Amino acid sequence: MNKRVLKSRPLVLGGFIVISVVMVAVFAPLIAPMDPNSQSLENRLSGWGTPGYILGTDQYGRDLLSRLIHGARISLLAGVIAVAVGAVAGLVLGLLSGYFGGWVDLVIGRIFDVLLAFPTILLALAIVAALGPSMTNLIIAIGVATTPHFGRVIRGAILAVRSRDYIVAAEAFGASDFYTMWRHVLPNVLPPVIVTTSLGIGSAIQTEATLSFLGLGVSPPTPTWGNIINDGQAYLGIAPGISLFAGAAIVVAVVGFSLFGDGLRDLLDPRVRK
Template identity: 50%
Template sequence: MADTQTANNTAAAAYKSHSPLVEALLRLHKNHTALAGLVIVAIFAILAIFGHWIAPHDPLEQSLYTKLKPPFWMPKAADGYLLGTDDFGRDLLSRIIYGARISMLVGVVSVSISLIIGTVSGAIAGFYKGWVDIVIMRIMDILLAIPSILLAIVIVAFLGPSLQNAMIAIGVVSIPRYARIVRGSVLEEYSKDYVQAARALGASDTRLIFMHILPNCLAPLIVQTTLGFASAILEAAALSFLGLGAQPPTPEWGAMLAGGRALILRAWWVVTFPGVMILLAVLGFNLLGDGLRDALDPRLRD
């Protein structure tokens, strides 16, 4: 009995001795919803990386002989086209797979823009306070006062319709989210003893911000970055649907929805499958982001 109690105490002590990162991973492993989101995100990542080998056809190859063929389980389906074809005879499955690559690229580029600029501006505002904080945060308040999709439309209209400009617009409209999170975290960390100790040892402002304070603000940034991917994919699809993002014949999910909206009664599969992919991608990143938020919350640590 004593040996069993000792073993339990040892196991508990071992668990307690884990680093915060390991503890967060253990909590994430127990969150089945977050794991489901991770699986969905991993599938899309695989499609994006290996889509060239996975796709059965060229996504831009057209054929009038296979125009608007239904999925394989329906009558009059064409062999070799599992999800059917669009009004140009292009393989819908191949276009959806290549669309995953574009959507993941949009997420990476736009989130990187907003993350870098938002983190730097928020850190400067929270560290220096005063008029610097007022100027930066009032700019962020102005950006937040405008609906994000409307601001993105204005930016793309000014720069010109293209996928690259859509990624820039999505990145710009998301900057305030990161700036506010980082500013709040920096304000909280600034008064702690380790910052004052580093300052007393002669650390420069740049070193204090980027080497001491920001590493302790990573948890909320990781969560926001994950959720930012979902927002970026959804906003890119919306811009492409409006004709301001990816231009035909680019196999982007929003552009595919726009191209097939006139066929919704004749060929439902042309708009249904791209819409389902957008839903799954956004759902996967949101589930993963919610799970990371629970796993990285220090209030949940034993």
């Protein structure tokens, strides 16, 4: 196992990026050189490399590096919690749908079909617009939008193990449905859940950034990567670094979680092992 982990370049590289992003987010107050909301109007729109401002400043003279570091906390927090909400909801609904089948599968399947009919970002946008912009509503929106993706994965995995001998034997010995799902079904469908979770966090970070860019995320002056891009779009001609550095942070985080998820899939899925 250890040798396969070390030989998996996507897993190693993605894991390094993920750990780096997590460390930056957790220790943001210690790493950031300045208060992210401290203004210095005489230094506004300074370019990268300005003495005292490594990446420059924004239109209010706030240190861009400090805002990017603190923005990682919001993006990562929103991504992890929202995916956790979607994973739990999708896991429960997928278990019920795949295990019981019949009308339960029909009803839950139609709910998934309705949600999947809308692109994730459009569905999350509609939910936030209806509930109002806030961190809580943002997490709820992304969680609801990701639920059917988890549910479909879980349902498919359960259908693959539903007729296995150990499931039939457990039912024949009088095991309850809840015990069978918890003891025999769930452990065998966890690998695809883990992979989907890792990939989903990257997608959730991207969705959060998009909603924050549109003004439907966390309210300013709290820094997020999305609203930093929004702040810099009016100054692309004279200070392109504001939007470019924030965009680069999003790309690095999303690619890191995607690589990590791909590496986990190669490691956990016996069908793709070399």
